[in-house]
Amino acid sequence: MTHKIKNLNIGIIGVGTVGESVVKILEENREIIRARAGVNLVVKKGVVKNPNKPRGVNIPLSTDIDDIIYDPQIDVVVELMGGVDTAYIVAKKTLEHKKSLVTANKAMLAYHRYELQEIAGATPIGFEASVCGGIPIIKALKDGLSANHILGLKGILNGTSNYILTQMIQNNQDFHTALLKAQQLGYAEADPSLDINGGDAGHKLLILASLAYGIDAKPQDILIEGIESISTDDIEFANEFGYAIKLLGIAKKQNNEIELRVHPTMIAKDKMIAKIEGVMNGISVIGDRVGETLYYGAGAGGEATASAVISDLIEIARGKSSLMLGFERSPQINLKPKANICSRYYIRLAVDDKSGVLAQIASILTQNAISISTFLQKEIKQKNTAKILFSTHTTTEYAIKNAIDDLKKLDSILSEPYLIRIEDE
Structure with a gap:
């Protein structure tokens, strides 16, 4: 007795570089994906902004998102449209209609991930493709x-x-x-x-x-x-x-x-x-x-991101x-709080190349309980100007920002001070 292989029907909103790659991989790797998923993964429909743009896939295309969300045959909606507000509305509608959602949209998730989790309940959401493409x-x-x-x-x-x-x-x-x-x-x-x-x-x-x-x-x-x-x-x-x-x-x-x-x-x-x-x-x-x-x-690119999308589709097909x-x-x-974060810092200053400037800088650092770890001074082509590059011992964001604000008030500081944090751990 043989068991009939079922289909998991998919609608893709946004058939661009990633969407096209999803369709192609599902077609070209169909047998191995079916063996791993236990079902056929079938793209039934795609939604695009411009239906006249040539695309390297052969699936029915629409310009109406509702053609996918309200289609009772679609089991999973893959959101690849980008943006935040409209994508969130699409995700909400998808979950409210008890359709599974797969998204690569990190911007939308950065703002709305917990709202979507609450709406979804037991309805699966896959978002592996939202962070670092092909890395699981x-x-x-x-x-x-x-x-x-x-x-x-x-x-x-x-x-x-x-x-x-x-x-x-x-x-x-x-x-x-x-x-x-x-x-x-x-x-x-x-x-x-x-x-x-x-x-x-x-x-x-x-x-x-x-x-x-x-x-x-x-x-x-x-x-x-x-x-x-x-x-x-x-x-x-x-x-x-x-x-x-x-x-x-x-x-x-x-x-x-x-x-x-x-x-x-x-x-x-x-x-x-x-x-x-x-x-x-x-x-x-x-x-x-x-x-x-x-x-x-690989953190980006059509195929790496599509690989992550399909891994989520397989998880949903398995019933996980x-x-x-x-x-x-x-x-x-x-x-x-940002002000309480501790780090070491590198600071670059462009200054008047004259006596007393280093003493002014050192005084400001001392007032903010900041001590110097390493130091370089460079002459530059501009006359009477020097670049001072130094790193500090560990201090707080609050202290370093205060020091930068004080340094900017000095007439001898010729351009905006620039800092880079140093991670020693």
């Missing part, structure tokens, strides 16, 4: 490391910014030259804002923090800075003292407080995460039982359903 970090935190308290994590969560920094470090390029190269190669969009200002990495860190700690923070609640002001001087200082510069998303737990931050970071070159180059992503997770684990792989984020909001966990 969501499943690692939700399932593989579920016996552990997560003590901390740090990750290169954006491949575009990592490519730019790699170019700056390896080829001595300035930021704008490296960005242009990334755009020419298709690694950066025409408007690269979210990649370079830390916003994209911030969205992803918030999703990971919910899985690790049950904390419902929003982008505006956490420290987020980008890479757009990094100079070749900063790269030179980092090299001199054995650091690489990476845009890192960092989470740390101490007692019942979690600190969450995204910013350029100087990290020792011998750390594994410092060795991740180009457009690749990497995440280090420290569990109280397993110790440190490292996850590495659990609370979306692994557990509910934790009332015992608080977000550490």
Whole structure:
């Protein structure tokens, strides 16, 4: 007696690069996917903005989202449209109609993940593709490391910014030259804002923090800075003292407080995460039982992201359903105020090259209980101008920001002071 193989019927909202890859992989790897899922995964319909645009897939297309949400034959809605508000409405409608949801939308989840969890109840939501494309970090935190308290994590969560920094470090390029190269190669969009200002990495860190700690923070609640002001001087200082510069998303737990931050970071070159180059992503997770684990792989691109989407579809086909984020909001966990975060800092100053300036700077640092660890001074082509590059011992965000504000008031400081945090752990 043979059992008839059933179908899991899928509707895709947004048949762009990722959507096309989902359709193609489901077709080209049909047999192995069916063997793993136990059912046929069938894309019944897609929704697009422009039905006249050529697409490399052969599925029925519509311009009306309701054609998928209200179709009783569709079992799972795959949301690949991007954006926040409209995507959230689509996700809500999908779950309210008891259809499973798979999304790659980190921006929408950064704001609305807990609302969706409450609406969903037992209806499955898959979002592996929302963080680091082809790296199964969501499943690692939700399932593989579920016996552990997560003590901390740090990750290169954006491949575009990592490519730019790699170019700056390896080829001595300035930021704008490296960005242009990334755009020419298709690694950066025409408007690269979210990649370079830390916003994209911030969205992803918030999703990971919910899985690790049950904390419902929003982008505006956490420290987020980008890479757009990094100079070749900063790269030179980092090299001199054995650091690489990476845009890192960092989470740390101490007692019942979690600190969450995204910013350029100087990290020792011998750390594994410092060795991740180009457009690749990497995440280090420290569990109280397993110790440190490292996850590495392609963070973006049509096929890597589609691979993650399909992994969620297979989970749904197998009938696996659990609370979306692994557990509910934790009332015992608080977000550490930004001002209380502790770090070492690198600071770059352009100053008048005259006597007394160093004494002024030292006085301000002393007033804010900040001490210098390492120091470099460079003459520059502009007459009577010098660059001062130094790092501090551990201090607080509150103290360093006060010191920067005081330094900016000095007539001898010729441009905006710039800082990069140093991660020694």
